Amino acid sequence: MSVFSRLISYSRKRSPWVFRVNAGSCNGCDIEITPCFSPRYDGEQIGALMQGSPKHADILLISGPITLRTKEIVKDIYQQIPSPKAVIALGSCPASGNVFSGSPTIVGSAEAVVPVDLYVPGCPPRPQQILEAIQLAAKMLEKGETHSQKEAHYG
Amino acid sequence: MDNWWLRALFSIFIWPGLLCGALFGWLLLWINRKSLAQLQGRQGPPFFQPFFDFWKLIGKKTIIPVGVSWAIFYSLPIISLFSIVFALAILPVPWGGAISFEGDLVLFIYLLEMPALIDILAGYATRSVYAQVGSTREALLTIAYNLPFLSGLIALALRLKTFQLSVFTSAPISIATVITALALFIALLAQLKVNPFSIPNAEQEIVAGIHVEYNGLPLALFELAHALEVSTLAGLIAILFLGAITAPWLKLVIFIFISILIIVLVSIIGAGTARLKVQHAFRFYWTWGLIAAVLVFMASLAL
Ligand code: SF4
Numbered sequence: 001m002s003v004f005s006r007l008i009s010y011s012r013k014r015s016p017w018v019f020r021v022n023a024g025s026c027n028g029c030d031i032e033i034t035p036c037f038s039p040r041y042d043g044e045q046i047g048a049l050m051q052g053s054p055k056h057a058d059i060l061l062i063s064g065p066i067t068l069r070t071k072e073i074v075k076d077i078y079q080q081i082p083s084p085k086a087v088i089a090l091g092s093c094p095a096s097g098n099v100f101s102g103s104p105t106i107v108g109s110a111e112a113v114v115p116v117d118l119y120v121p122g123c124p125p126r127p128q129q130i131l132e133a134i135q136l137a138a139k140m141l142e143k144g145e146t147h148s149q150k151e152a153h154y155g
Numbered sequence: 156m157d158n159w160w161l162r163a164l165f166s167i168f169i170w171p172g173l174l175c176g177a178l179f180g181w182l183l184l185w186i187n188r189k190s191l192a193q194l195q196g197r198q199g200p201p202f203f204q205p206f207f208d209f210w211k212l213i214g215k216k217t218i219i220p221v222g223v224s225w226a227i228f229y230s231l232p233i234i235s236l237f238s239i240v241f242a243l244a245i246l247p248v249p250w251g252g253a254i255s256f257e258g259d260l261v262l263f264i265y266l267l268e269m270p271a272l273i274d275i276l277a278g279y280a281t282r283s284v285y286a287q288v289g290s291t292r293e294a295l296l297t298i299a300y301n302l303p304f305l306s307g308l309i310a311l312a313l314r315l316k317t318f319q320l321s322v323f324t325s326a327p328i329s330i331a332t333v334i335t336a337l338a339l340f341i342a343l344l345a346q347l348k349v350n351p352f353s354i355p356n357a358e359q360e361i362v363a364g365i366h367v368e369y370n371g372l373p374l375a376l377f378e379l380a381h382a383l384e385v386s387t388l389a390g391l392i393a394i395l396f397l398g399a400i401t402a403p404w405l406k407l408v409i410f411i412f413i414s415i416l417i418i419v420l421v422s423i424i425g426a427g428t429a430r431l432k433v434q435h436a437f438r439f440y441w442t443w444g445l446i447a448a449v450l451v452f453m454a455s456l457a458l
Contacts, residue, residue, distance in 0.1 A: 039196040
């Protein structure tokens with residue numbers, strides 16, 4: 001590994017920019033994301049920034065059970081993020097459908113739509129856990145362990 | 156002759172150009188973000204944050220939007236970066252000033268305008284509605300903030316009877332200098348797109364403004380150009396106050412000190428204000444900017 005690629009992968013760990021998408025969430029998870037960037041938890045300490053455009057992001061935060069209407073949108077947003085990228089599924093909803101499971105209007109699993117790298121348990125998860133997940137995802141980006149990086153490697 | 160070329164290249168690429176300008180710009184950007192965070196009761200980013208952001212963006216894959224020519228997509232940030240590098244190379248900082256001639260102020264102003272023009276073009280070229288809204292606002296703001304900016308510089312040039320930047324640094328400090336610095340500072344807020352005038356890149360409001368479609372390497376180049384712009388514009392105000400000092404190292408210390416002071420002031424204003432509407436910003440510049448312009452001309456011609 002040359003000095004440059006080492007510098008770049010280290011920088012990936014230190015500057016995770018986040019884009020969030022609400023895929024039919026009850027808003028509980030989304031409300032827990034905002035405190036991550038408030039004075040109490042301050043995600044900027046670990047270099048995290050909330051980005052408005054998926055093209056600037058490294059990490060996609062998905063909340064909600066992926067309703068049928070948002071399925072294509074989530075896929076589209078995932079493709080708009082330039083690789084390397086990581087996906088974090090927030091809360092129980094994208095993992096199992098949670099309280100919405102059995103509903104005919106949801107997919108119920110984020111895994112079925114985009115490759116998920118990390119799950120954060122909880123309904124909703126606490127901001128500390130969300131920040132920890134962002135940091136873990138950044139570490140995965142550094143080591144090249146996310147799905148997007150592995151697929152690029154094999155494919 | 157050879158020697159001059161070497162010195163010119165040195166001032167373009169190393170001091171005060173690309174290398175030192177970028178490092179200094181990153182330092183100023185970090186100070187801006189850190190002091191903003193502290194004022195909001197947060198911890199703020201670590202010291203190397205702008206540096207890491209830049210390298211991470213370099214390492215990302217670039218997605219070119221459908222229907223946009225790659226040549227335009229890549230060339231815009233490169234032009235923006237190089238024009239600001241040349242502008243910085245002209246700036247007569249201590250130990251710099253290899254490129255200096257009568258009329259370099261005109262070239263300097265032209266080069267400083269380039270990033271704003273490129274931003275407007277980039278917004279329209281990337282075919283995103285958000286970017287186009289950003290471009291329109293930037294174009295309007297350009298008309299607005301250039302009133303105090305240009306009148307400040309022209310008044311100073313009239314007073315010193317020269318269009319050479321290096322004379323500006325050696326001129327003694329007077330009331331006219333202070334008022335010019337004030338006029339430039341008013342314009343600086345909009346040029347750096349910081350809070351009351353963060354209208355073109357209004358995050359949350361029009362997603363990410365002009366650079367919404369930019370990503371990867373071209374975005375990194377835009378960010379680098381922005382860092383250089385910060386150091387050039389803060390440096391431009393700082394050099395006005397170097398007249399009375401002769402020792403180059405003391406000049407350097409004061410240069411850095413004034414630049415940092417300006418950025419801290421910018422952060423305080425940014426933390427204390429909310430974003431204006433574009434018409435209000437326009438009115439602000441055409442009233443207060445006009446007053447500043449008249450004052451500047453009066454001070455520099457009469458005093
Ligand atoms: S996990 Fe709980 S809080 Fe989060 S979206 Fe689902 S139901 Fe709402």
